[in-house]
Structure formats: C-alpha cells, structure tokens
Amino acid sequence: MRIEKCWFCSSTVYPGHGIQFVRNDAKIFRFCRSKCHKNFKMKRNPRKVKWTKAYRRLHGKDMTQDSTFEFERKRNRPERYDRNLAENTLKAIKKIDKIRSDRASDHIKNRLKTGKVQRQKEARKQLEQGIHLVKAPLALAQDSSLHLPKIKVNVSQAQTEENRPMEE
Amino acid sequence: MVQYNFKKITVVPNGKDFVDIILSRTQRQTPTVVHKGYAISRLRQFYMRKVKYTQQNFHEKLSTIIEEFPRLDDIHPFYGDLLHVLYNKDHYKLALGQINTARNLISKIAKDYVKLLKYGDSLYRCKSLKVAALGRMCTVIKRIGPSLAYLEQIRQHMARLPSIDPNTRTILICGYPNVGKSSFMNKITRADVDVQPYAFTTKSLFVGHTDYKYLRYQVIDTPGILDRPFEDRNIIEMCSITALAHLRTAVLFFLDISGSCGYSIAQQAALFHSIKSLFMNKPLIIVCNKTDLQPLDGISEEDRKLVIEMKTEAMKTVIGQGGEPENEEGVLLTMSTLTEDGVIAVKNAACERLLNQRVELKMKSKKMNDFRNRIHVALPKPRDQKERPPCIPQAVLEAKAKQAEEEKRKTEKDLEEENGGAGVYSASLKKNYMLASDEWKEDVLPEILDGHNVYDFIDPDILLRLEELEREEGLRQAEEEADDFEMDGEELSPEEQEALAEIRKKKNLLIQQHRMKKSTAESRPVVPRKFDTDRKFTTGRMGRQLSSLGLDPSLAINRARSKSRGRKRERSVERGEADGGDAMDIDGNQASKKLRLRSMSRSRSRSRPPITEVVPGEGLKDSAQKSYSYIETKAPVLWETFHWKDRQALRHEIKLCSEGERSFTFCALRNLLFSVCFFFWL
Numbered sequence: 001m002r003i004e005k006c007w008f009c010s011s012t013v014y015p016g017h018g019i020q021f022v023r024n025d026a027k028i029f030r031f032c033r034s035k036c037h038k039n040f041k042m043k044r045n046p047r048k049v050k051w052t053k054a055y056r057r058l059h060g061k062d063m064t065q066d067s068t069f070e071f072e073r074k075r076n077r078p079e080r081y082d083r084n085l086a087e088n089t090l091k092a093i094k095k096i097d098k099i100r101s102d103r104a105s106d107h108i109k110n111r112l113k114t115g116k117v118q119r120q121k122e123a124r125k126q127l128e129q130g131i132h133l134v135k136a137p138l139a140l141a142q143d144s145s146l147h148l149p150k151i152k153v154n155v156s157q158a159q160t161e162e163n164r165p166m167e168e
Numbered sequence: 169m170v171q172y173n174f175k176k177i178t179v180v181p182n183g184k185d186f187v188d189i190i191l192s193r194t195q196r197q198t199p200t201v202v203h204k205g206y207a208i209s210r211l212r213q214f215y216m217r218k219v220k221y222t223q224q225n226f227h228e229k230l231s232t233i234i235e236e237f238p239r240l241d242d243i244h245p246f247y248g249d250l251l252h253v254l255y256n257k258d259h260y261k262l263a264l265g266q267i268n269t270a271r272n273l274i275s276k277i278a279k280d281y282v283k284l285l286k287y288g289d290s291l292y293r294c295k296s297l298k299v300a301a302l303g304r305m306c307t308v309i310k311r312i313g314p315s316l317a318y319l320e321q322i323r324q325h326m327a328r329l330p331s332i333d334p335n336t337r338t339i340l341i342c343g344y345p346n347v348g349k350s351s352f353m354n355k356i357t358r359a360d361v362d363v364q365p366y367a368f369t370t371k372s373l374f375v376g377h378t379d380y381k382y383l384r385y386q387v388i389d390t391p392g393i394l395d396r397p398f399e400d401r402n403i404i405e406m407c408s409i410t411a412l413a414h415l416r417t418a419v420l421f422f423l424d425i426s427g428s429c430g431y432s433i434a435q436q437a438a439l440f441h442s443i444k445s446l447f448m449n450k451p452l453i454i455v456c457n458k459t460d461l462q463p464l465d466g467i468s469e470e471d472r473k474l475v476i477e478m479k480t481e482a483m484k485t486v487i488g489q490g491g492e493p494e495n496e497e498g499v500l501l502t503m504s505t506l507t508e509d510g511v512i513a514v515k516n517a518a519c520e521r522l523l524n525q526r527v528e529l530k531m532k533s534k535k536m537n538d539f540r541n542r543i544h545v546a547l548p549k550p551r552d553q554k555e556r557p558p559c560i561p562q563a564v565l566e567a568k569a570k571q572a573e574e575e576k577r578k579t580e581k582d583l584e585e586e587n588g589g590a591g592v593y594s595a596s597l598k599k600n601y602m603l604a605s606d607e608w609k610e611d612v613l614p615e616i617l618d619g620h621n622v623y624d625f626i627d628p629d630i631l632l633r634l635e636e637l638e639r640e641e642g643l644r645q646a647e648e649e650a651d652d653f654e655m656d657g658e659e660l661s662p663e664e665q666e667a668l669a670e671i672r673k674k675k676n677l678l679i680q681q682h683r684m685k686k687s688t689a690e691s692r693p694v695v696p697r698k699f700d701t702d703r704k705f706t707t708g709r710m711g712r713q714l715s716s717l718g719l720d721p722s723l724a725i726n727r728a729r730s731k732s733r734g735r736k737r738e739r740s741v742e743r744g745e746a747d748g749g750d751a752m753d754i755d756g757n758q759a760s761k762k763l764r765l766r767s768m769s770r771s772r773s774r775s776r777p778p779i780t781e782v783v784p785g786e787g788l789k790d791s792a793q794k795s796y797s798y799i800e801t802k803a804p805v806l807w808e809t810f811h812w813k814d815r816q817a818l819r820h821e822i823k824l825c826s827e828g829e830r831s832f833t834f835c836a837l838r839n840l841l842f843s844v845c846f847f848f849w850l
Contacts, residue, residue, distance in 0.1 A: 001615045002623075012619045067637060072624045079626050081601070083608045089625050092634045093617050096625075099641050106648060120658050123668055127660070130671040133678075139718025146667045149718035 008036035008046045010053035063107040068100040174326035177236045182320065183313030187306045190225045194218055194302075204291040215298040216285045222302055223278030226309070230271040233319065234264055244334045246414035250373075253406040255322050263315040263322075270312045277304045330375040330388075337526065338386040338415055339378075339518050342408055342443075343422030344436050345392025346429035348457040350374075351505040352422070353389040356515045361389055367430070368392060371404050373411060380519035388417070395439040412443065418451040418522035420514065421482075423475070425502075426461035433467065437474040444481055451521035452482045453501060455514050460504040475500070 004013045007029045019037050021029040031037040039049065046054040056062040071092075079085070131140065134148055181189060198221050202214050240248045240257055251260065281301035288294035332338070341349040345367035353361050357376025362369050374389040390408030394401075401409065412419070423436055440454075456464055456475070467475070482499045501517060503510030530536055580595055587593035598609050615622055627633070660668065685692075695701065707725045714721035 002621050003616055003619060014616075067640065071627075071630070071633065071637075072620060074624055075626070078623075079628065081603055081608060081611065081613070083605070083611060085626065085628065085630070086611070086613050088631055088634075089622060089627075090614075090617060092630050093620055093622065093625050095634060096637065097618060097620070099637060102641075103644075117658070120660070123660060126671065127664060127668045130675060131667065133674040134667060134670040134717070136714075136717040136719045143718070146663045148667060148670060149716060 004030045006030060006032035006036050008032075008040055008049075008052060008054075010046075061108070061111070063104045066100065066103055068096055068103065071096050174238070174323075174329060177323045177326065178232055180233055180316050180320040180323055182317050183310050186229070186309050186316065190222060190229070191302065191306070193225055194222045197221065202291065206291075208289065211291050211294050212285055212288055215288070215294040216282050218298050219278055219281050219285065219301045222305060223274055226274045226305060227271055230267050230274075234267055234271075237264060237319065237323070244414070246332070246334045246410065249410040249414055250329075250407065251326070253403055253410050254325065259318070260322065263318050266312050266315045267319070270308050273308050274305045277301060277308070330373055332373070332375050332388060332415070333386065334415055336386055337383060337519075337522055338388060338417040339420060339515075339522065340388050340390065340411060340415060340417040341420045341422060342390050342393060342412060344424065344429055344431050344439060345369075345394070346431075347392070347422040347424040347436075348429075348505050349392070349422050350389055352420075352455075352457070352503075352511065352514075353387060355505055355508060355511050357387050359387075359389070368404060373407055378515065378519075380516065381523070383519075383523070385519055385522070388415070393439060393443070395435060395442060409443075409446070412446045416450065418453070418518045418525075419447055420518055421447075421452065421454050421478075423454060423456045423478075424458050425456045425464060425467060426458045428458060428461060433471040433474055437478055440478050440481070447482075447485055450485065451518070451525050452485045453499060453514065453518050453521065454478050454482050456500070456502045458504060458506070459502045459509065460507050464502050 001015050003015075005011070006013050006018065008031060011032045013030055013032045018030060018032045019034070021031070021037075021040075023029065029040065031040065039046075046052040047058050049055055053062065057064050131137075131146070135146070139149060198218050199214065202211060204211075206214075237260075238247070238251070240251055240260065243251075248257075251257070278301065281297055281304075285294055285297050288297055341352060343349055346365070346369075350361040350370050351363050353359055353374065353376055354363065356378045359374055359376030361374050361376075368391060370389060370391045372391065376387045376389070378385050378387055388411055390411055391404045393405050393408055396405075398409075411417075421440060423433065424431070425433070427433065454475075464475075479500045501510060501514050503514050505511060584590065584593050584595060601609050603609060613622065707728050710728065711721035711725050714724060
C-alpha cells in the first residue's frame with residue numbers, strides 16, 4: 001500500500017481512490033479525482049492551471065526547496081526491520097511534518113509581507129488625506145487626537161415628539 | 169538398390185488419339201491466319217512452319233515412348249525374363265521397333281515436303297503441300313496403331329507388377345499348387361493374398377515384407393508349379409520359374425504331407441527333383457505343411473523315403489555352401505499354417521540361412537577386406553591388477569542413511585492441516601524472519617501515517633538528521649522573530665483604524681450617492697432648494713452634520729436663519745428667542761411649527777391671508793402639484809400617515825382630476841378627501 005501523488009494536482013491519493021492511466025509507453029498517470037482526470041484528458045498543462053501544486057511551485061507561491069523534502073524519498077531497497085528505528089521514524093515523521101508546514105506558512109507570509117507593507121502605507125496616506133471627512137480641520141487643530149466627535153442628540157424633546165404621532 | 173518401378177511410364181495414346189493430339193496442338197500453337205495477298209516467302213514460311221512443327225511433335229512423343237519402355241537387355245535378367253515370360257520379348261521388341269521406324273518415316277516426310285514447299289508458288293499450292301505432308305504423317309501413325317495399343321496394354325500391366333528388388337534379402341516360396349504357400353505368406357507378412365481351394369489361385373508373383381533381426385526381408389509368393397517338361401509350361405508357371413532362376417533367394421519348397429492339395433508326395437518329390445537344378449547356391453529349406461492333417465511321422469514308408477531323399481538333396485546344397493552337415497534341423501521343417509504351429513520357426517530358419525549365406529559371401533568378397541581394415545575396436549589395457557571400485561563421498565552416504573532413518577519431517581503442509589486446513593489456517597510467514605531480536609517478529613509497522621508513506625522515511629541515520637533539522641529550525645525561528653519585531657512598528661493604532669474605517673465608509677457613501685445622482689440625473693425633477701419637500705436642507709441637519717465633524721454649528725445655523733427669507737412664523741420665533749441660546753432646539757421648533765400650522769390662529773381664522781403670505785402650492789408649475797402640495801400643507805399629519813406609495817397614487821389621482829374634464833372643484837376635492845378618509849379608516 002502506498003500513498004501516491006496525483007499527477008495533475010499533486011494531492012495525495014489514498015489506496016482505493018482515483019484512477020490510474022497507463023499509457024502505451026508504460027508511463028503511469030495517477031489521478032485523485034475525476035476533476036484532475038478530465039483536465040488531463042483535455043490536455044491541460046498543470047503548470048498553467050492555477051489551483052494545482054505544480055503551478056504554485058512554479059510561480060513561487062509555495063515553498064520549493066527545503067531540507068525537509070529530503071527526508072521523504074522513495075526507497076527501493078528495503079531495510080531490515082528494527083523496532084527502535086521504526087519508533088524513531090514514526091516520531092520523526094510528525095516532527096518533520098510540523099517543521100515543514102511551519103516553513104511553508106512562513107514562506108507564504110514572507111511572500112505576502114510586501115503587500116502588507118504597501119497596504120499599510122496606503123492606509124496611512126488615506127487617513128492623512130481623508131480625515132477632513134470625519135473631523136473638521138478646525139476641530140483637529142484644537143484637539144489633535146483622532147478621537148471622533150459624536151452627534152449630540154437631545155433626548156427629551158425628541159421623545160415627546162415621537163410620542164405624538166403614536167397618539168393619533 | 170534400384171527399385172524397378174514401371175509405374176512412371178507415360179500413357180501411350182492409341183493411333184487416332186495420337187493424331188488428334190498432335191494436329192490440334194499444331195493448330196493451336198502455330199499462327200492460323202494467312203491471306204493470299206501475302207508475300208510468297210511469307211506464305212511458304214507459314215506452311216513450312218506447320219509441317220515442321222507437326223514433325224517435331226511426333227518425333228518428341230515417339231521418342232519418349234521408346235525411351236521410357238525398358239530395354240529388356242539392360243535391366244536385371246530377372247525382370248528381363250519376367251517381361252519375356254509375360255509379354256514375349258520378340259513382340260515387345262518388334263512393337264518398339266515399329267515406333268522407331270515410324271519416327272524416322274515422319275522425319276523423312278517432313279524433310280521432303282519442306283523441300284517442296286520452298287518452291288511453292290501460290291497459297292493454294294503451299295497449302296496442298298502442307299495438307300499432303302500432314303496427311304502422310306498421320307497415315308504412318310495410323311499404321312502403327314496396333315503396336316501402340318499393344319504397348320499401352322503392356323504399360324498398364326507393367327505398372328501393376330510387384331516391385332521386387334532383385335538384390336536384397338529375399339525368400340521365395342515355391343511348390344505345387346494348393347500346398348499352402350499363399351497362406352504362409354499371409355501369416356508372415358502383411359500381404360493379403362487370395363487363398364482359395366482351387367488350383368492357381370495365385371496367378372502371378374506377390375511380394376510381402378517381413379522382419380528378422382532388424383532387417384527387412386522380401387518374401388515372394390509364386391504361383392504353383394506343376395510337374396511338366398519345361399517347354400509345356402504356361403506363363404504363370406514360367407513366372408515362378410523365372411523367379412527361381414534369377415533371384416538370389418532362400419527357397420522354401422513346400423510339401424503337402426497330407427496330400428489334400430490333390431497331389432501325392434511322390435508327385436511333389438518328382439517336381440522337386442526336376443527343378444532341383446534351380447536350387448543351386450540357394451539356401452534350401454523343405455517345409456512340410458499341413459501337419460495338422462497328417463503329422464510327418466505318420467506317413468507311409470515310400471513317402472518317407474522320398475522325403476529323406478529330398479532332404480539329402482537339400483543337405484547337399486547346405487554342404488555346397490560350406491555349412492556343417494550336423495545342421496540337419498535347418499533343412500527339413502514341419503509346420504501348419506492353419507494352427508500356426510512352426511510358422512515362425514520356418515521363417516526364422518529361412519531368414520537365418522539366407523543371412524548367413526549373404527554374410528559369408530560378403531566376407532569373402534574383396535570389398536569386405538577394405539572395410540575390415542578400417543575398423544578397429546579399442547579396449548583399454550589394464551595397467552595393473554589393482555581393483556578400483558566406484559567412489560562415493562561420505563557425506564552422500566550419511567545423507568542417504570539419514571533419509572532412510574527419518575521418515576517424516578514436519579512440513580508446513582502438516583501444520584496447515586493440523587490447524588484447520590487450507591481455508592482456515594494461513595501460514596505465518598513471519599516465523600522465520602531473521603531480525604536482531606526475536607520479539608520483533610510479530611510487529612506490525614503502519615505503512616501510512618498522516619498522508620505520508622512510512623517506508624519512505626525509514627533511514628538508519630534518521631535521528632541524526634532530525635537533530636540537525638531541529639537545530640536549523642531553531643536558528644531560523646530566531647531570525648524570524650527578529651524580523652517580525654522590526655515589522656511591528658508600522659501598524660495603525662485602534663483609534664486610527666476606527667477613523668480610517670469611518671473615512672472609508674463616508675467615502676463609499678459619497679460615491680454611492682454620486683452614482684445614484686449621476687444615474688438619475690435625467691429623470692430627477694429639478695426642485696429649487698427653497699421648496700425642499702424631503703426636508704433635507706434643514707438647519708437641524710446641518711447642525712448635526714457639523715457637530716459630527718467636531719465643529720460648533722450654532723454660528724452656522726444662526727447665519728443660515730438670518731440669511732433665509734423667513735416665514736412669519738419663523739421670524740416670530742426668532743424674535744422670541746433673542747438670545748438664541750437654544751441652538752439645538754430646531755426639532756422643537758419643527759414640531760411646534762406643525763402645531764401652529766394646524767391650528768389656525770384666531771387672527772386669521774376667517775379672513776383671507778395677505779398676498780404676501782405664500783400659499784403652499786401657488787408657485788408650483790401645474791395645478792396637480794398645486795393641489796397635492798395644498799393637501800400636504802393643509803393636512804400634513806393626515807398626509808404623512810399615508811404610505812409613500814399611497815401618496816403617489818393619490819397624487820396621480822389628483823393629477824388626473826386636474827387634467828381631466830372635471831375641473832378642480834371643491835366637490836372633487838371633497839370626494840378625494842372622503843376616499844382618503846376611507847382609506848385611512850381601513
């Protein structure tokens with residue numbers, strides 16, 4: 001039993017799922033679901049289809065090179081069973097996974113940082129320029145904090161007036 | 169050894185057919201069309217060709233006949249004599265001679281006529297010459313017609329002759345008619361010869377084959393021979409005589425002891441003696457047949473004497489070959505073909521005798537000497553007298569011994585059967601694993617964990633690498649924190665965020681309003697601001713807006729009021745509140761204004777309002793607008809209780825009323841008001 005990777009979207013294909021296509025030159029294409037299979041049949045290039053891992057890696061959206069990837073490698077020669085080794089491996093898998101996902105999210109965060117910085121700058125500028133819409137410059141001059149002024153409502157009069165129509 | 173096979177001779181056609189064949193061939197294979205207008209040489213050539221062609225064909229066919237028929241002098245004398253016996257040598261030769269002459273004659277004819285054709289001067293002449301030539305050729309053939317027929321018959325007969333190889337091992341069976349030769353033949357070979365009670369059932373030679381000591385023997389069955397002088401013998405007997413004479417065979421002379429063939433032993437003995445010359449140099453065996461009817465011992469004295477005589481003769485032949493005289497047993501044998509008693513013995517004896525004779529002859533011949541020189545059987549000479557038995561390694565002996573000891577070793581199959589059979593028990597494959605510790609044999613390692621294949625991660629130095637990785641990760645995280653720390657200063661405070669949100673909201677609102685305005689610009693009615701029906705441009709509102717911006721609106725409100733051309737009421741209000749303290753009391757003013765509007769003051773209750781006073785609705789464009797604005801002002805509370813849709817409907821009605829035939833009378837208004845009240849009460 002092996003978990004395979006979908007050829008199109010690179011997601012994991014568990015045993016019992018998906019379709020495997022064997023071409024005449026003996027190359028095997030595995031698909032996780034019919035969406036990927038149909039896209040393949042349409043001869044779409046996964047490197048151009050936005051939602052696939054191939055695209056994301058190619059365009060630098062996701063982490064490409066990392067030492068955590070070296071841990072998971074298809075080994076053709078089986079090792080002799082060793083309980084300690086097995087235990088350690090199982091624990092290690094979890095840790096490696098965590099590290100890898102952390103690194104991946106950091107990668108994405110870094111990628112989005114420039115955008116964030118830019119947006120903050122824009123926000124600051126907008127605040128500076130548009131403050132006259134919510135606080136008159138005169139008031140700003142008097143009180144330089146950005147504490148927004150509130151509308152003062154005369155409660156008593158308003159209440160009586162409101163009662164009147166009700167009476168009718 | 170050449171097998172004489174006369175089956176391959178081509179069919180000899182009879183005279184008429186022959187002619188037909190050749191002439192039709194000539195007609196087909198040579199050009200047929202000729203006209204008298206052709207050049208003479210061409211005509212001559214045409215007819216010459218035909219004549220020549222016909223001659224050639226005749227020549228060919230006759231040649232094949234002559235060549236294919238065997239020449240009696242060239243073949244084995246046995247066959248020569250046999251053919252002579254059957255067909256008469258002279259006649260045979262004559263027929264073939266006639267064919268030959270015919271061939272020559274035809275050649276001559278053709279030659280002559282071709283010579284004549286060379287000088288033919290017209291088509292007709294050439295044609296007649298050709299006709300003559302062909303005609304003569306055909307007559308020649310017609311004349312030899314009987315020969316052809318004879319040859320055809322011979323050919324057919326020859327094709328059916330038994331294929332006897334004169335040079336191989338042969339056994340000949342001879343004797344009187346009905347003695348049991350053919351039944352013996354049937355017994356030892358696969359030949360199926362007719363066996364009948366009458367004499368001369370077998371009319372020609374028959375060949376069968378039998379095996380002895382891995383060698384093939386031909387067995388020839390002959391027709392019976394009677395005791396007659398040589399000249400009186402008929403063809404059938406001559407066949408057997410010929411065979412006897414020419415073939416180097418072993419001879420089995422059959423003797424009928426019982427006399428049931430119709431001939432006595434004396435007669436048979438007489439025959440024997442008359443043809444004994446033919447048994448020269450041939451292994452002879454005298455076979456007494458039909459012993460089931462009459463055993464050899466039971467015959468009379470004279471017969472016995474005769475038999476002994478024959479035996480001595482036969483012995484002579486044995487001695488003549490150089491065999492031992494003691495070997496009497498092989499000379500006189502008894503058997504019965506009916507009971508199959510002694511048949512095989514006879515066959516074996518005959519085969520043996522023949523074989524010995526042939527071997528002897530061959531040994532004596534020169535060829536054998538050449539052969540013998542070249543053969544040498546080598547035997548290793550023993551070096552010393554030491555015995556060398558076969559050598560078996562000790563281990564093998566031990567293993568063999570062990571195998572003999574332990575009969576049963578518990579196999580997996582036995583285990584399976586013990587534990588419930590094939591379907592129930594499944595063999596534990598992990599039993600014989602070679603692991604570092606035996607406790608680990610039954611461990612189950614998961615193959616998949618968290619979406620990864622565990623086998624891909626297994627690595628003997630995984631711990632080391634993991635440590636490295638963790639160290640790296642620690643470093644990286646420290647760096648990350650430092651970076652993050654730098655970044656934090658740039659964020660907006662919550663106050664600032666609130667303000668930003670407000671700004672954005674306001675902006676959006678403005679944009680929306682602008683858009684609405686833009687889209688409805690064409691259909692929106694242009695109302696001067698002073699008559700704002702939606703009460704948008706009120707000082708109250710202005711005041712609110714200004715205060716929301718953080719400014720003090722009172723000054724602005726005052727200014728607005730002072731600037732506006734007020735109504736009397738407003739002015740009075742102003743006068744009343746000189747200090748203008750209650751800046752925020754716009755709402756109150758509004759409410760009281762309504763009340764005041766509703767309630768007519770005494771001073772004005774009956775009289776007409778002054779011209780200066782603005783009647784709501786007068787300034788309006790059309791009467792419709794006038795009318796409903798009138799209602800709106802006169803009965804505002806009532807008006808405002810209606811839903812805006814109803815207001816629209818009412819406005820529309822009023823419009824219709826005003827625009828229609830009906831003038832805007834008090835009655836109409838009253839009606840309207842009643843309907844309105846009705847609606848209201850609903």
